[in-house]
Amino acid sequence: MPNGQEDATTVFEPRIVAFFCNWCTYLASDLAGSSRMKYPPNSCVIRLMCSGRVDPQFILNAFAHGADGVLIGGCHPGDCHYREGNYKALRRFRLLRRMLVKMGIEEERVRLEWISAAEADRVRDVIREMVGKIRELGPLKLDLVPKAEMTKAEELIHA
Amino acid sequence: MSDPGLDCRIGVYLCHCGSNIAATVDVMALAEYARTLPNVVVAREYKYMCSDPGQELICTDIADKKLNRIVVAACSPMLHEKTFHNVLSRAGLNPFYLQFVNIREHVSWVHQDHKAATAKAMDLVRAATRRVALHKSLEKRRVPINPNVLVVGGGIAGIHAALTMADAGKHVYLVEREPTIGGHMAMFDKTFPTLDCAACILTPKMTSVGSHPNISLWAYSEVTQVEGYVGNYKVTVCRKPRYIIEDLCVGCQECITACIYKEGKTPDAFNQGLSKRKPVYLPFPQAIPQKVLIDPDACIEFKTGKCKKTCVEACAERNAIDFKQQESIEEIDVGAIILATGFRTFDAQRNAYYGYGQYKNVYTSLEIERLINASGPTSGVLQMRDGRQPQSVGIVHCVGSRDQNTNRWCSKVCCMYSLKLAHLIKERTGAEVYNFYIDMRTPGKGYEEFYDRLLDEGVHFVRGRVAEISDWPAHPSEEGKLIIRAEDTLAGFVRRIPVDMVVLSVGLEPKADARDVARLFNMSCASEGWFLERHPKLAPVSTFTDGVFIAGACQGPKDIPETVAQAGAAAAEVMALIDAGEIELDPYTAYVLEEHCSGCKTCIPMCPYGAIAFDSVKSKASVNEILCKGCGTCVSACPSGSINQNFFEDEEVFAETEGVLLHA
Ligand SMILES: Cc1cc2nc3c(=O)[nH]c(=O)nc-3n(C[C@H](O)[C@H](O)[C@H](O)COP(=O)(O)OP(=O)(O)OC[C@H]3O[C@@H](n4cnc5c(N)ncnc54)[C@H](O)[C@@H]3O)c2cc1C
Ligand code: SF4
Ligand code: SF4
Numbered sequence: 135m136p137n138g139q140e141d142a143t144t145v146f147e148p149r150i151v152a153f154f155c156n157w158c159t160y161l162a163s164d165l166a167g168s169s170r171m172k173y174p175p176n177s178c179v180i181r182l183m184c185s186g187r188v189d190p191q192f193i194l195n196a197f198a199h200g201a202d203g204v205l206i207g208g209c210h211p212g213d214c215h216y217r218e219g220n221y222k223a224l225r226r227f228r229l230l231r232r233m234l235v236k237m238g239i240e241e242e243r244v245r246l247e248w249i250s251a252a253e254a255d256r257v258r259d260v261i262r263e264m265v266g267k268i269r270e271l272g273p274l275k276l277d278l279v280p281k282a283e284m285t286k287a288e289e290l291i292h293a
Numbered sequence: 294m295s296d297p298g299l300d301c302r303i304g305v306y307l308c309h310c311g312s313n314i315a316a317t318v319d320v321m322a323l324a325e326y327a328r329t330l331p332n333v334v335v336a337r338e339y340k341y342m343c344s345d346p347g348q349e350l351i352c353t354d355i356a357d358k359k360l361n362r363i364v365v366a367a368c369s370p371m372l373h374e375k376t377f378h379n380v381l382s383r384a385g386l387n388p389f390y391l392q393f394v395n396i397r398e399h400v401s402w403v404h405q406d407h408k409a410a411t412a413k414a415m416d417l418v419r420a421a422t423r424r425v426a427l428h429k430s431l432e433k434r435r436v437p438i439n440p441n442v443l444v445v446g447g448g449i450a451g452i453h454a455a456l457t458m459a460d461a462g463k464h465v466y467l468v469e470r471e472p473t474i475g476g477h478m479a480m481f482d483k484t485f486p487t488l489d490c491a492a493c494i495l496t497p498k499m500t501s502v503g504s505h506p507n508i509s510l511w512a513y514s515e516v517t518q519v520e521g522y523v524g525n526y527k528v529t530v531c532r533k534p535r536y537i538i539e540d541l542c543v544g545c546q547e548c549i550t551a552c553i554y555k556e557g558k559t560p561d562a563f564n565q566g567l568s569k570r571k572p573v574y575l576p577f578p579q580a581i582p583q584k585v586l587i588d589p590d591a592c593i594e595f596k597t598g599k600c601k602k603t604c605v606e607a608c609a610e611r612n613a614i615d616f617k618q619q620e621s622i623e624e625i626d627v628g629a630i631i632l633a634t635g636f637r638t639f640d641a642q643r644n645a646y647y648g649y650g651q652y653k654n655v656y657t658s659l660e661i662e663r664l665i666n667a668s669g670p671t672s673g674v675l676q677m678r679d680g681r682q683p684q685s686v687g688i689v690h691c692v693g694s695r696d697q698n699t700n701r702w703c704s705k706v707c708c709m710y711s712l713k714l715a716h717l718i719k720e721r722t723g724a725e726v727y728n729f730y731i732d733m734r735t736p737g738k739g740y741e742e743f744y745d746r747l748l749d750e751g752v753h754f755v756r757g758r759v760a761e762i763s764d765w766p767a768h769p770s771e772e773g774k775l776i777i778r779a780e781d782t783l784a785g786f787v788r789r790i791p792v793d794m795v796v797l798s799v800g801l802e803p804k805a806d807a808r809d810v811a812r813l814f815n816m817s818c819a820s821e822g823w824f825l826e827r828h829p830k831l832a833p834v835s836t837f838t839d840g841v842f843i844a845g846a847c848q849g850p851k852d853i854p855e856t857v858a859q860a861g862a863a864a865a866e867v868m869a870l871i872d873a874g875e876i877e878l879d880p881y882t883a884y885v886l887e888e889h890c891s892g893c894k895t896c897i898p899m900c901p902y903g904a905i906a907f908d909s910v911k912s913k914a915s916v917n918e919i920l921c922k923g924c925g926t927c928v929s930a931c932p933s934g935s936i937n938q939n940f941f942e943d944e945e946v947f948a949e950t951e952g953v954l955l956h957a
Contacts, residue, residue, distance in 0.1 A: 151950055157837060158817070164369045167398025175409040178416055178953040179399055181370070182941055183881060186899075187925030195947050199954045213812055215838075216924035217901040226929065251837070252820040258403075 148202040148268035150177035150261070153192060155185045157215035159207025161251035166258050173258045174265045177205060185209070185246075186219025190230045193244060197234075202274045203243045203264055207257070210248040220248065242267045243274060301332045301426045304360040305418060306351055308342035308367035310397055317401035319411040323366070326415050330422045334358050342367050348380045355384040362428065364421040366394035366414065372828070387430035389880070389940060392421040420952025427945050433877040434918065438524035439628035440871045443468065445516055445810075448476020449853055450633035450845025450860040452498050457864035459507035463871065466625055467502060468530055469512045473580035474499055476635050477846075480563070480659065482666040482673070484853060485713040486743035492579060492668070499581040511623070512582055519814055522922065523840030524628045524876040534618040535586035541613035544583030548573050548614065551607030553600060559591045561670070565660045568670035573604050578668055587614070629840045629867040632824065633860065634810055636846040639693030639700065639799040647692065647797055648762045653678045654775055655762060655795040658710060665717050675721050683724050683794035687777045688715055689759045690730040694800030702821060704800030705850035708734045711798045712743060715752045718796075727753045727790055729779050737852065755790070757782040762795055801850040814841050823849045834863040839876075842866055881923035881940050883916045889935035890914055896927040896936055 154160040160181050166173070182188065185208025193204045206227065208220040227246045235241055245264060249256045305327040309315035320338040327336035335358055339347045342365060354360055363386070365377050370393040378388035396414045404410040440463060444455045447469035455465045467474070478484070479499075481491040502508055511532055518529035549571055557569035563576045572592035575585050593600035594616055605614050641649035641657050649655045654677050656664070667673040677683060688711050694704040708730065715726045733754075735744045748754070757780040766772045767789065774791035781788045803822030804810070811818045816836040817825040824843045827835035834842050844863040845856040870876070883904075892912035897905045904920035905927060907913075914936065916927075925938040937943060 149954060151953060161371070161817075161837065164371060164395075164398040167369070167402040170402050172405060173403055175400070175404040175406065175413045178413065178420070179395070180420075180946065180949050180953070182925065182946070183938075184924035184926060187929055187938065187941055189929035189943065189946075191943070192929075192946055192950060196950050196954065199951045201950075201954055213817070215815060216922055216926065219901070219924045219926045222899060222926050222930070251817040251825055 146269060146273055148176050148265055148273070149200065150203040150205055150264060150268070151196040151201045152177045152179045152205040152207065152261075153182055153185070153188045154179050154207040155209060155215070155220075156181055156183045158209035158213065158251050159185075159247070159249040159257065162207070162249045162253050162257045165251065165254035169254050171254055171258045173261045176265045177261050184214065184216050184219035185223035186214075186216065188223055188226070190226055193230060193234075197239060197243075197274060197276060200274075202271075203245070203268045205260065205264060206244075206246045207249045208246070210250055213250060239274065239276075240271055242271060301362055302334045302358065302360050303330075303332045303362040303364060303422055303425060304351065304354050304358065305330075305333055305336040305364045305422065306342055306347075306366070307336065307338040307396075307418075308347070308365070309338060309340045310368060310401075311340065314367070314397050314401045317404065317407055317410045318396055318414045319407065322411055323414050323418060327364075327418055327422070330419055332362070332426055333422055334360060343373050343376055348376070351377070351380050352384040355381070355386055361386065361390060362425045363391045364394060364418065364425055365391065366396045366418050366421070368397040369395050369399075389431040390425065390428050392425040392428070394418055394421045416953045419956075420949045423952035424945050424949040427942065427948055429939070429942075431880040431939050433880055434882075435875050435877055436524055436919070437875050438871050438873065439526075439626050440464070441466065441625070441627045442867055442871070443516075443526070443528055443625065443627040443630045444633060445630065446470075446476070446633035446635055446845070446847070447474030447502070447510075447512065448633060448635045448845060448856075449478045449495065449498075450635065450847075450856045451476070451631070452495075452502055453857050453860035454631050454633060454844055454864045454867075455508055456498060456501055456505065457861055458867060459505045461864075461868060462507065463868065464507050464509070466509045466511065466528075466530075466627065468514050468516055469510075470515050471576070472513045472535065472586050473576045473582070474502060474510070474512060475577075475579075475581070477659075478853060479577065479579070480666070481662050482669075483713060483717060485709045486737070486739040488713070488716070496579045499579065503581040503583070510582060513586065516813065517622075519630075522878070523838075523870070526627050526630060526840065528625050528627060528630075530623045530625065532621045532623060534620050535584065536589065536592075536614065536616055536618050537585055537587065538613050538615050538618070539582065539584050541611055542584045543611060543613075544575070544585070545611075546575060546585060547607040548585060548604035549575065551603040553593065553603050559588060564663045564670045565657070567660060567663055587616075628871045629842065630814065631842045631844055631860075631863045631867060632810070632814060632847055633843070633845045633863075634804055634807070634847045636801040636850070637804050639704075639802050641692055641797045641799050643699060644692060644797075646761045647689065647759070648764075648775070648795075649797055652762070652764055652775055652795075654683075654793060655797065658707070658714060658796055658798045661714055661718070661796050665714075665721060673721075675718060677794055681793070682722050683718075683792070684722075685725040685727070685774075685792040686718050686722075686794045686796060687727045687729065687762075687775070687790060687792040688796045688798060689762075689777070690728065690798045691758070692797040692799045693802070695731060700800055700802060700821070702800075702850065703734065705734070706852045707798040707800060709737070709740055709743070709852065711796075712747050714796060714798075716747055716750065719750060719752060724793070725753065727755055727777070727792065729755050729757065729759045729777065731756070731758050737854070755779055755781050755788065760787075766791075801846060804847070807847070814838065816841055816843075823847065834859055834866055840870065879923060879940075881925075881938060882918050882921040883923070883925065883927055883936050883938045885914050885916055886935045886937065887911065887913050889933055891933055891935070893932065895930050895932060899927040899930045901926070
């Protein structure tokens with residue numbers, strides 16, 4: 135984990151899991167790439183065919199395994215490639231967020247955004263904002279987060 | 294979670310993409326790291342994984358090292374996932390044993406910090422190895438393709454595409470919203486740079502469309518619903534009432550002459566409102582179909598029910614007029630769709646300082662196209678609204694284009710059509726013509742030569758954006774004139790040029806309803822509103838919706854040669870698709886684990902396609918594979934986890950999520 139407790143000077147780097155729909159937000163993030171837009175490297179995209187596939191368990195699972203934030207990206211209302219998957223995503227998202235807040239997970243840590251294939255700047259802005267916000271909030275402190283060991287990955291990078 | 298076990302042998306392939314990835318991500322470290330991951334047998338990096346030698350590398354390893362799972366980390370799966378599916382197939386492996394990782398668009402191109410980018414690439418590769426271990430072998434579904442095609446929009450793009458395919462023996466439905474096909478091109482007198490007569494090249498093509506045995510031409514019609522998927526679209530078309538029975542009307546136009554209105558009273562849209570038409574009319578003499586129509590808002594019979602109906606009398610035994618006609622709904626089945634809905638011109642009133650709509654001698658370029666057209670409102674005589682011929686004309690380029698306040702893009706054709714209009718105006722009236730331009734953009738075959746010709750013809754060119762057009766004279770010589778104020782950036786001072794007539798070279802904009810049309814056909818618009826192509830260079834006429842193609846100015850500003858080239862390309866793509874006879878569909882369908890399903894029916898209303906049925910004998914849900922489009926919305930709704938989705942299995946997504954978060 136980049137936020138080593140052993141070194142108080144390192145800034146906290148939030149980790150965000152981004153579930154993006156294949157037809158809108160994934161394409162927008164591709165466009166951000168081909169337009170060489172810059173945003174912080176704190177999120178990893180998991181591609182799903184539709185935001186409607188985002189099972190609330192995916193979000194819980196992400197938090198349980200150390201995510202500091204979860205971002206869901208889908209097509210704008212009315213633009214869903216599968217007609218209405220995004221509406222269903224929205225319903226589930228609202229319910230789940232209420233529950234998460236009760237569990238002590240701040241509202242800002244889960245975000246659902248409608249981002250069309252053309253809105254690369256929106257991908258950039260949302261990720262920037264989210265990273266900034268979560269940096270302020272600090273790491274998610276859930277007791278269930280398993281302690282990660284110092285890893286091969288870091289050794290290799292620091293080498 | 295099921296354990297992939299010892300027999301899972303993963304090969305990881307990392308692409309440099311030249312320096313596109315390697316300049317930011319430490320690909321060597323990434324390979325070294327990948328080798329430490331569980332089940333990874335081999336990890337290699339290579340300059341271009343998608344090249345022949347790159348692909349060969351994977352094939353050889355699969356055979357030599359008995360690999361059964363492959364991770365490729367390169368560019369976007371939208372670009373090359375298919376390429377590597379084929380590699381696996383060639384090597385005798387099920388293509389879905391591949392996980393494709395995007396470390397270019399999502400990493401190297403968007404991040405600057407090399408360490409952080411490399412770390413993120415490691416996270417993604419680790420996630421992929423975890424996920425791929427759980428992949429199952431899947432079969433693509435094959436469905437037959439309906440060979441009929443729908444073309445929407447009958448401008449030059451739609452016309453050319455329809456004819457190309459119809460000549461090749463495909464049945465084409467051409468749906469045009471207006472009462473005639475022809476689009477913008479039908480309005481022009483001449484076309485740049487050759488100055489050939491627009492009607493001479495367009496009209497024969499329009500006639501062929503009207504008479505082609507393989508084309509069903511439905512003008513004055515609109516698509517209202519689209520269902521289905523590539524190869525098998527079901528399209529609903531609403532045919533608006535013309536109040537004329539098309540099959541009976543012979544286009545003699547006797548009804549128009551006989552109409553009790555001696556003079557037209559309704560502004561003629563085709564002539565940009567520069568003339569008036571009667572309630573029963575033909576949009577222009579060469580309109581196709583050559584069938585008149587009645588405008589119910591203008592017709593006395595519709596308004597009062599008490600007209601003498603001289604039109605009906607004139608139509609006599611042909612009996613083509615039917616005041617009771619209703620709109621009709623047609624349903625057609627097609628395999629592919631080409632959208633060619635074109636553009637609209639910029640509304641010049643939005644730039645208030647140019648005085649359009651305020652000064653009667655300020656015109657748009659499209660109005661001038663009609664005014665100089667031999668079949669236009671003045672039979673081709675360039676007359677101003679007061680009947681005078683202009684002695685001096687100012688043509689203002691880039692109106693509504695290349696402007697932060699309106700549209701940022703270059704409308705591409707305005708420079709050239711402004712030159713064309715300058716030439717035609719000078720030729721017809723002998724007036725002094727001033728062109729005000731920001732930059733002259735003439736990149737096309739014979740275009741620069743055309744510009745040189747205009748320079749020789751004595752047309753004046755002033756480089757600088759026009760600030761204002763007014764009728765405030767500062768000198769007696771400016772009395773009664775329009776005064777154009779512009780900075781001459783070559784001479785270095787501000788000029789006032791008085792002219793009789795101003796032509797605003799309005800730019801091209803997406804049609805007002807482009808977003809609705811995009812939605813109807815399940816595709817996207819770019820941020821400006823032009824239809825979004827699948828890839829700007831490699832797939833310029835394809836969209837992200839398989840089986841839906843775009844051509845012409847609906848994709849972005851284009852001149853006629855480019856439009857025609859694109860229309861031909863779209864027609865070729867469609868034919869390549871439908872001539873294959875059948876199509877492969879992704880196997881990402883949902884399936885029910887019957888032993889777990891409690892028959893609660895939660896999933897059934899979730900599916901937008903009605904693909905889930907309830908089997909009342911077994912009391913279980915069951916998914917119809919043919920109808921399922923693989924969104925997975927039902928899967929995340931099932932309370933007992935008894936529906937799952939191929940390739941997006943819960944376990945696979947969990948493994949990927951844990952993979953990006955947890956260091957191994
Ligand atoms: C003033 C002016 C002068 C020009 N002069 C030249 C020239 O000299 N040479 C040259 O090469 N280019 C010229 N151009 C550019 C030229 O107009 C375009 O390249 C060309 O018209 C593009 O053709 P298109 O078929 O894509 O679009 P359009 O001509 O716009 O045709 C689109 C058609 O689709 C129909 N349609 C739209 N929406 C729907 C819908 N939802 N359902 C059904 N039908 C629909 C429209 O009614 C229309 O018939 C000029 C442009 C302008 C504005
Ligand atoms: S009904 Fe009367 S007004 Fe209408 S088109 Fe016929 S003649 Fe003209
Ligand atoms: S995956 Fe989507 S399309 Fe398929 S059955 Fe489920 S809801 Fe219907």
